Amino acid sequence: MADYCVQGCFAFRCTSAECALIEEVFDIAARLMNDEDGIAPSAAFLSAFPATSADDRLSGFRSIFSDPQYPEIGAAFDQGVDQVQPTLHEARFWSDTDFQPYPVAEIIRHCCQDTLAKTPVGFAWAQSCSRPRVDGFGGGWCAIFCDRIVIETTSDALAQALALE
Numbered sequence: 001m002a003d004y005c006v007q008g009c010f011a012f013r014c015t016s017a018e019c020a021l022i023e024e025v026f027d028i029a030a031r032l033m034n035d036e037d038g039i040a041p042s043a044a045f046l047s048a049f050p051a052t053s054a055d056d057r058l059s060g061f062r063s064i065f066s067d068p069q070y071p072e073i074g075a076a077f078d079q080g081v082d083q084v085q086p087t088l089h090e091a092r093f094w095s096d097t098d099f100q101p102y103p104v105a106e107i108i109r110h111c112c113q114d115t116l117a118k119t120p121v122g123f124a125w126a127q128s129c130s131r132p133r134v135d136g137f138g139g140g141w142c143a144i145f146c147d148r149i150v151i152e153t154t155s156d157a158l159a160q161a162l163a164l165e
Contacts, residue, residue, distance in 0.1 A: 011091060011093075012115070013091075018111050021044050022107060025107050028045070029071045029072070033072065064103055075104050076093070093123070101125050104142075109148075113146055116146040120144055124142075127140075138153060140153035
């Protein structure tokens with residue numbers, strides 16, 4: 001038996017309003033995972049994740065997940081005031097077992113448009129295994145821009161490099 005995990009940890013500077021929106025995203029995701037009713041998202045949330053279905057105002061948010069009924073972010077989040085630029089906040093994401101780069105990237109793209117208009121945000125992640133298993137190790141990287149996400153795994157990059165030969 002082997003244990004597999006995906007790990008990631010990164011931080012970036014953004015506005016306090018963007019951090020507040022990310023906190024709301026984590027709260028709503030947790031409430032959806034607990035099947036809570038009566039979730040009342042803010043206007044900023046609904047603007048960042050416009051509904052894709054008229055009968056579900058959270059459908060735009062749900063659409064960023066591979067299983068819209070199970071909105072698992074796969075990371076933890078916290079924030080702090082940036083020590084270099086106190087007008088900004090430092091947004092921190094991490095997980096040491098089940099980091100999920102796709103929803104994390106989508107949350108940042110939807111919630112941090114002001115920051116992304118100035119500079120892209122990027123992160124890397126690692127995939128590891130507790131035993132020596134073929135293809136049990138890898139990872140990837142992600143670059144987030146206002147209008148797109150570029151994401152690649154190390155196995156894809158390796159396949160591309162090998163195809164060049």
